[in-house]
Structure formats: structure tokens, C-alpha cells
Amino acid sequence: MQITFYKYQGTGNDFVMIDNRSLSFPKQDTKLINTLCDRKFGVGADGLILLENDEDLDFKMVYYNADGNESTMCGNGGRCLVAFANFLGVIKEKTTFNAVDGLHNATIKGDIVSLQMIDVAEVKEKENYSFLDTGSPHHVQLVDNVNGFDVFTEGKKIRYGLYGEAGSNVNFVTKNAKGYTVRTYERGVEDETLSCGTGVTAVALAMHKSGNTNLTTIPIKVMGGDLEISFTAKDGSYKNVYLTGEAKQVFKGEIIC
Numbered sequence: 001m002q003i004t005f006y007k008y009q010g011t012g013n014d015f016v017m018i019d020n021r022s023l024s025f026p027k028q029d030t031k032l033i034n035t036l037c038d039r040k041f042g043v044g045a046d047g048l049i050l051l052e053n054d055e056d057l058d059f060k061m062v063y064y065n066a067d068g069n070e071s072t073m074c075g076n077g078g079r080c081l082v083a084f085a086n087f088l089g090v091i092k093e094k095t096t097f098n099a100v101d102g103l104h105n106a107t108i109k110g111d112i113v114s115l116q117m118i119d120v121a122e123v124k125e126k127e128n129y130s131f132l133d134t135g136s137p138h139h140v141q142l143v144d145n146v147n148g149f150d151v152f153t154e155g156k157k158i159r160y161g162l163y164g165e166a167g168s169n170v171n172f173v174t175k176n177a178k179g180y181t182v183r184t185y186e187r188g189v190e191d192e193t194l195s196c197g198t199g200v201t202a203v204a205l206a207m208h209k210s211g212n213t214n215l216t217t218i219p220i221k222v223m224g225g226d227l228e229i230s231f232t233a234k235d236g237s238y239k240n241v242y243l244t245g246e247a248k249q250v251f252k253g254e255i256i257c
């Protein structure tokens, strides 16, 4: 079998992207997806995303983590898929598409994609961390110097130790001059990634909820670049949450399997 794929990245969170409107991709083949995402034995990516037809909306997003398993929402992946849909001519500058956590509105202008994330009604605040679901589960913890922090060791400990079988993504955060610097240990990749869209969204909302910031448009620096999160806040819940940043096509190839 031969499958055409594209590689995209959004602030360094990278994805194998496949147009599966024909439904010909072998979706149940976890091993194949895992191998395609492997950086030595495959294309190499943090995840694989299928663009499929949707009955009511512009298209449907189906997301797999690098481990080969279908997972919850991926914010950067969603932004990259909007760029891919635009490249394929499926959408123009505006879209509404379906994903595992529901409907998403998005706009694209050049390389910049702005993606509406789900509303968040609850931010659980613990003594030294917060936990919330922004489409995917996220642990958010402030640390003194995130650039010198052992994200892999500490993230792995929390991901398995605190959240049981289901696990959580784990974000470490330090305030900077404009907003926050964030590094994320990602569930399903089981490593630090250069950026996590649902993660930085969780950080922005958690920092606002705890009173660490009054901003409702928050710039966030990640290892792979810069993102911005904007939202409206009312009585501790969050609506009109938008994740904005670059999403770029990197290359095209053929998978022979």
C-alpha cells in the first residue's frame, strides 16, 4: 500500500498529516501509526492526524498520539489541520470543524492559525498545582526557573504518580516579562515536546484563575516559538478561548507499507 502524507509543525509540535476523506487509511493499525511517528524507524512526529469528511461541518479531525493510540484534543494539531485543510482547498479563511471534544471554529491568515478551544467551567486548584481539561487533561505547576528544570523526570513522575492509568499532560511554568514560559511533558509521546497547544491554554486559564495574572490575552513562550491565548472570564469559568500561532507545512512524502 502507498499512502501520501504531509508533515506539519506548529511551534515545533510536529504531525504526520493524512487526507483520509476516502477512508482508506488503516486506522486500527496502532503499530503502523506508532512506527510512522518514530523518529528513527519512521517519518518522526509527536502525533498523526487524519482529515476526514464530516456530515455537518467542514471536516473532521482524528488525532493519534505518537504511541499509536487515538487520544483527546490536540490544540497545535488542530491548528496544523486547519492549515492542511486550507492547503487542500477544503476551506478558505474561516472554518468550523469537528474533533473529539466537539466543534471548533478557526481562522487562518498566512501561517497564523487561531483556533477556538472548548469552554472551561472548572479549574481545580491544589496547594502547588492546578488541574483542568482544555480538551486534554493538564497538570499546571509553577517552578522557579523552567529553563533549567528537569521536565522529563519530574513530568513523568507526576504523569504516572498522580493521575493513575489515564495519566495527564504535565506543564511547568515560569512568569516572564510579557507572560509565561512553558515546558510540557506530553502523555502519549511520553517525553517533553517543543510545544503543547492544549497545555499552554491550560496554563493561561490556570494562571488567571489563581490570580497570578489579570490579563485575558496572554503571550506564552514555548521551546518551539510563541503562542497567544485569549479568553473571556466570568465567575471562574472561561469562554471564547482562542489559541493563536504559526502552523506550517514542512514536507510531503509517500509511505510504502
Ligand SMILES: N[C@@H](CCC[C@H](N)C(=O)O)C(=O)O
Pocket: 013, 046, 065, 071, 072, 073, 074, 075, 076, 077, 136, 137, 169, 186, 187, 188, 189, 195, 196, 197, 198, 199
Ligand atoms: N500536543 C497536544 C496535546 C496532545 C494530546 C496529548 N498528548 C494527550 O494525549 O493528552 C496539543 O497541542 O494540545
